Amino acid sequence: MAEIFRAYDIRGIFGKDLTQEIMRKIGIGTGYFFSGPLILGRDVRTSSPVLRDAFVDGYIATGNDVIDLGVLPIGAGAWYAWKLGMPYAYITASHLGPEWNGVKLFHPGGLGVEEDELKLIKKLSDRSPAKSAGRVSYRDIKDLYLQFLLEKFRPQTHLRIGIDCGNGAASLLAPKLFEKAGFEVTSLNCQPDGRFPGRGPDPTKVELKELKHFRLGIAYDGDGDRMVIYLNGRKLKPEEVAALLLEIIMKRKAGPVVANLECGFLIEDLVEKYRQKLYRCRVGHTWMLRAVRKHKAVFGVEASGHYIVPEIFPFDDGIAISYFLACYLPDLQPRGYPSERIDFPCPDEEKFRVVERLKKKISGGKMIEEDGIRIEWEDAWILLRASNTSPLIRLTIEARSEERLEELKKRFVPRVQEEIKMLRTK
Incomplete structure (x- = not known):
């Protein structure tokens, strides 16, 4: 079981590295680790329902309750858990192929569980069940999440937008969000399907020609935590997307910026342009989130395509970030360096x-x-x-x-x- 415990999450090939019994033990370890009620969500993978059942069975065996949000994008569940101040678990393998699955775990407030904590969860997974089991309840919060974003930001201009959800969890919310906001939307691969038949769950690995016909094209990964942006027919690098976001943010509320060590000159140049401070952090989502909080930054970016805009909420979410970008899209065409x-x-x-x-x-x-x-x-x-x-x-x-x-x-x-x-x- 040790090989499925990675630096930031737990993941393996379903039926080989990750079985229902192993997921039940992970649920037990997680229950004793958090020692309280948990928010739970899952992606659209075909193995997610049975892994959800196994995880819940283990978690409630520790005497703790689970609030199950069902199938939804990872950011929607993270927003709800943050709102309630509760820990969060999400069953997914993100951008990996359909044979993979796993679970991501988050503390109240959105900070990811770290490597040493995952080792502790593994150790706790061998403990015996509690004398009395917890309970499971169900909530559908998708409309609440949409309402939150629609009330917080409204489009400043009319755009034709192409959205490719890759048959992933974003299919359940992204097209609806942009349509309700008044954008002219063309949806591609937006039928949830855990086999990811359209173009696979990783939009960084393919060139999506259909999205080049729009002023703005957005492609999400399997669970919706990351997105790829096409602008005026060109696929942008993550730092070029960050440059667009920075231009928006600095005109709304200037302040410090956090970038990991893989980010380069484009971010440095923009931060210098606005006479702000740039703080570097180690590579990894948790390091970026910690640094954003420590330095009270207005923006955080990882070169892998994770972005934090604390004005929205203090963690990354591909759907929320892409909607924010569309609402205030600047008339720029950023170009990174070789x-x-x-x-x-x-x-x-x-x-x-x-x-x-x-x-x-x-x-x-x-x-x-x-x-x-x-x-x-x-x-x-x-x-x-x-x-x-x-x-x-x-x-x-x-x-x-x-x-x-x-x-x-x-x-x-x-x-x-x-x-x-x-x-x-x-």
């Missing part, structure tokens, strides 16, 4: 040691060793780090010119390859 992210397969048990060895051998400009190693020059930067969720080492490079990008690739790619190769010769 960049590349290169993944090197490396066993989980070796990847961190490889990065540590490379730290001792690499030198250059300003060095930051908070999360792997980031080296900064005036015209470029690199970040070398071990992935927290996959057996790989990731090298991210950004430069202010293509020539400089190629120069740094030729310099650092062989060094990483050689260090990994040394593992096989031992």
Whole structure:
């Protein structure tokens, strides 16, 4: 069971790594960890109903109650849990294929359960049931979530919008939200289907040509926590989306900004333009959320496509963020700098040691060793780090010119390859 407990969540292949009995034990561990009532939601995967039953059976066996919200996007349930000040569990494997499933866990207030806490939940999963079981109740809060967003923000201009929900959980709410707000909406793959037959649950892996015909195109992942944006026919990088959001936010309420170490010059330039402070954080949703709260930031961004706008609520939600963007879409076409992210397969048990060895051998400009190693020059930067969720080492490079990008690739790619190769010769 240990291999399904990752850095930020629990996930595995249903029927192989993750069975109903294992999910029941996870429910027991989670019940003893939170020791109180829990909000529960799930995505549209075909395995989610039986895993929901197993998780609930385990959770209530600890004597604690469950409020089941049924099938809905992850952000809608997170909003309701935040509103009530309760912990939250959501059964999903996010952007992974239909054979995968798992569960994401959140403290009251929206902060994700961290790696050490997940290890504790695993340990608690072997405890015996309580003397008396908790109870299960059911609530449908989807209309309340829509009402909250529609009352908070209203469109400032008319837009034709293409929405591709990838047959995921966003199908249940996203088209309805944008239509109720008065946008002209064309819906694609918006029939919930846990097999994800339209284009799969990960919109970052495909080029969605249909969305290029709209002023604004939005594609959501399997549970709706992340989105990909197409603007005037071009697929934007996450930092380019962040630039649009920053332009909106800074004109509403200027303040500090948090960006993880994988974010580059585009964010730095905009924050400097508005004479605000930029704070860096480690890669990972929980680190970003902590930093946003610590620095009372008006915006947080991860290069993987997670965004926090505390004006909405203090955690990320692909549907709410994309609606906010559509309501105030600025007349801009942001362009990021030349960049590349290169993944090197490396066993989980070796990847961190490889990065540590490379730290001792690499030198250059300003060095930051908070999360792997980031080296900064005036015209470029690199970040070398071990992935927290996959057996790989990731090298991210950004430069202010293509020539400089190629120069740094030729310099650092062989060094990483050689260090990994040394593992096989031992």
